Amino acid sequence: MYITITAQSLSGNFGQSATAFVDYLEKENEGKPMPELEHFFDQHHNEISAEEVIKEIDNNTAKLKKSEPKFYSITLNPSQGELKAIGDSPEALKQYTREAMKAYAKAFNREIDGKPVSINDIKYFAKVERQRTFKGSDKEIQENQPYATKILELKQQVRSIQRGETAGNIKKLQKAIERLEREAPHQLNGKRIVRDMPKPGPQSHIHIIVSRKDASNRYSLSPGSKYKASEVEMNGKTVKRGFDRDAFYRNAEKTFDNLFKYKRNYVESYTARKTFLKDPKLYFSMITKLPTNERAMAFKLLQKTGINTSLLSIPTNKLQLTMKAINTLKRGIGKAIESGSIGI
Template sequence: MHINISAQKLESTYTGSVRDYVTYLEKEEKTIGPEARKGFFNLDTDGIPSERVIAEIDGNTAKLKKKDPRFYSIVVSPSQRELKHIRNDKQLLKQYTRKLMEAYAHNFNRNQRIQVSDIMFFAKIEDKRTFRGFERQVLGNAPYHKEIVKLKNDMAKIARGEIQGNLRRIQAKIDALDKQAPYRAQGKRIVSGMEKPGLQTHVHIIVSRKDIQGKHILSPLSKYRASEVVLNGKPIKRGFDRNAFLESAEKTFDTVTGYNRNYVETYTGRKALLNDPKAFYQKILGLPKGEKAIALKLLKTLGTRMPVPLAAIGPLKDPIKSVKKGLSKTLRSAAIEY
């Protein structure tokens, strides 16, 4: 499970309106008729049209400064292992999303507890993902891709009569380079923009910066976890506990779906790996036999193996560096390959 929270982009990519982002989220439905489109959903309604999403998010921005984000994006990306467990059930994923937003609401630190009914949000489930430029498969194939592009440009110049050369020989070089590229998907060399194979279902959630009554500002990216200030002589609570929210997100998924989460898949485990690798591996060694076998298998998907013996973890920096690097890139791509 990977969850990413980001603020509305305020440079040239997006305007003050949520319209551009809503349009982007409808990309998978552009090729089907209006009657087949599933629309967005919120706490209690399905099939919400995009125009309603735009009107309500854009209409809930009173007293926000010009440079303040009007909304936040939350991307919920279950791992392939989690998706297999729920058999890629979109209704179950929708049920989980609604429960997730309860945890989101409860992790705001306010004088009066925030309820999920106070949160204005709209969510959409998508099935597809593409490889992006920073992912290890694209980076691993980059030298081959660069040379192939150069050779194809040479072929085009030969065809236009700008240079001389043997087209068959160049094509043979291209074919050889294509086969040598280390990362492939469904028999094809992986390049940026290629659709990812397997289960890639994920959820995009648009959350208004203000509560549904338009009275309070709610920022999940607040630099405060839980603090208090005095305003006009009254103590005011503020902040958002992102750590607690991410832990709640996993526990909620496990409760809703009956998923048995391995230590390697937990937010606690991922933090331990990044901050204290030795303690992380010690924890794995202490797992029951079956859980340990699963943990090692999951680690392998990140491109590393368990450093053995454990006592040698100190000098064995490369395996730890490798797994941390693999985990970091996997999390950035929001495509955990469990």
């Protein structure tokens, strides 16, 4: 499970309203018949309209400055292994979202009316998306790019000849284009993978828009707080503040495992991701020290993302990876983290 939290963008042409973000989340519904539409939902309701989401978020911004985000975007990105475990079920994902948002509420070191923040204090709306497309940062696009560049050059030559600007053999150029299309290393259904092409396999994930203010519109609840847990004097009173992202990520992961009896491998865990980011060498060492069956599964999961695990095929009692090998593995695993492809 790969989870992100992002503040509303207020720079450039982005406005104060949630309209643009909600419109973006509605993109998958374009052209679909009514029975196939994916609706927004919250903790207690289904089939909430985009208009209601915008109204509720925009009207829940009391005393917030123009420079402050009015909402945050949370994405819950299950790996394909996790999606397979739940049969890629939208209803299971909704159930999980509602439980994960309880963990979100508990991560706040705040009190409202003398009680810890609970899910009833959180104003959020979520939506399941079933599809992902290839982006420029994906390995498939980057490794196909030299072919894409050459194909574009050849197509420009063809158009130049067709306009009578230059002389040349169009048939020869078209054959060269066809050859490059076939030789591109990453193909899908017999076609070169390009940007915005839908990714294969289950790709379901959840987008959540959560208000900066609590449901009563009185208190600010910022998951972007730089404090995990602290207290401060305000108007003569001691006030708790802070949000523990680590606790949220760990508990959201545990929630999935407990709900669906999911057997999580080390490389899929939030603990592994933290270790990788802080100490890559320790991360690789931990993998080699896993029990035989778990280590084999870890290698299998990493190999699915295109990572060369032969670099880890060394004695488990003494890790001796060169810096070149470590950096090679870091690049591959870093991309896997960003795409959520192994859920770490």
